[in-house]
Amino acid sequence: MSKVTYDYMEEYIRNLIPDRKGTLKEIEDFAKNNGVPIVQKETGVFLEFMVNMKKPKRILELGTAIGFSSILMYEASEAEPEITTIERDENMIKLAKMNLEKFNLDEKIKIYQGDCLEVLEKLQEPFDLIFMDAGKGHYNHFLPHCLRLLKDDGIIIADNVLFRGMVACDELVKRRKITIVKRMRTYLDLVTHDEDLITTVIPMGDGIAVTKRR
Numbered sequence: 339m340s341k342v343t344y345d346y347m348e349e350y351i352r353n354l355i356p357d358r359k360g361t362l363k364e365i366e367d368f369a370k371n372n373g374v375p376i377v378q379k380e381t382g383v384f385l386e387f388m389v390n391m392k393k394p395k396r397i398l399e400l401g402t403a404i405g406f407s408s409i410l411m412y413e414a415s416e417a418e419p420e421i422t423t424i425e426r427d428e429n430m431i432k433l434a435k436m437n438l439e440k441f442n443l444d445e446k447i448k449i450y451q452g453d454c455l456e457v458l459e460k461l462q463e464p465f466d467l468i469f470m471d472a473g474k475g476h477y478n479h480f481l482p483h484c485l486r487l488l489k490d491d492g493i494i495i496a497d498n499v500l501f502r503g504m505v506a507c508d509e510l511v512k513r514r515k516i517t518i519v520k521r522m523r524t525y526l527d528l529v530t531h532d533e534d535l536i537t538t539v540i541p542m543g544d545g546i547a548v549t550k551r552r
């Protein structure tokens with residue numbers, strides 16, 4: 339379990355969520371069987387909820403993996419959004435492209451290959467919603483670019499901000515994760531103490547932070 343909330347709570351909430359069907363279920367199963375990290379069940383539903391409510395026209399995602407969350411956001415939006423998603427792993431990109439084709443989304447969802455920071459530096463067009471789900475140790479470095487690229491009424495959703503509970507509790511921190519934990523704490527400090535921003539941190543999945551401008 340995630341060590342972000344009580345196990346019984348997590349299990350109960352997960353059991354409330356109906357199983358996915360068809361091709362999305364196949365992609366989810368592939369991820370599970372092949373150790374590909376994709377959004378946790380409840381985080382996936384949270385994303386769908388936010389996208390369905392906000393109906394963003396332009397979405398930026400950091401961390402494509404095999405395309406699961408991109409497809410999820412596209413399908414949930416009902417506004418045919420343009421999605422830009424960044425991934426550095428070539429093999430992931432190949433699998434993601436195959437998955438996008440299954441949904442006829444290879445035109446709508448554009449994958450940029452490269453390191454998030456390098457790609458972010460080159461992007462100019464603003465986004466309505468930014469989903470941060472790559473490079474946990476660099477969210478604090480991604481933030482200035484994400485704020486530059488965020489529309490005035492846009493939102494940033496950052497996953498894994500409590501990172502298996504370690505961000506909130508020193509006793510859980512594994513030695514080799516100390517840098518990630520410290521940087522994630524910096525990210526949360528930045529988004530919660532900037533007077534121009536309003537941020538809510540939700541102990542769901544691996545921890546989610548939602549940020550918008552005041």
Ligand SMILES: C[S@@+](CC[C@H](N)C(=O)[O-])C[C@H]1O[C@@H](n2cnc3c(N)ncnc32)[C@H](O)[C@@H]1O
Nearest residue numbers: 376377401403406407425426453454471472473
């Ligand atoms: C958690 S997975 C993304 C899962 C995906 N959002 C989903 O839920 O379907 C994170 C992905 O980000 C990629 N990644 C990690 N650090 C990165 C970086 N600095 N730049 C680009 N991609 C990165 C990894 O290769 C991995 O595929």
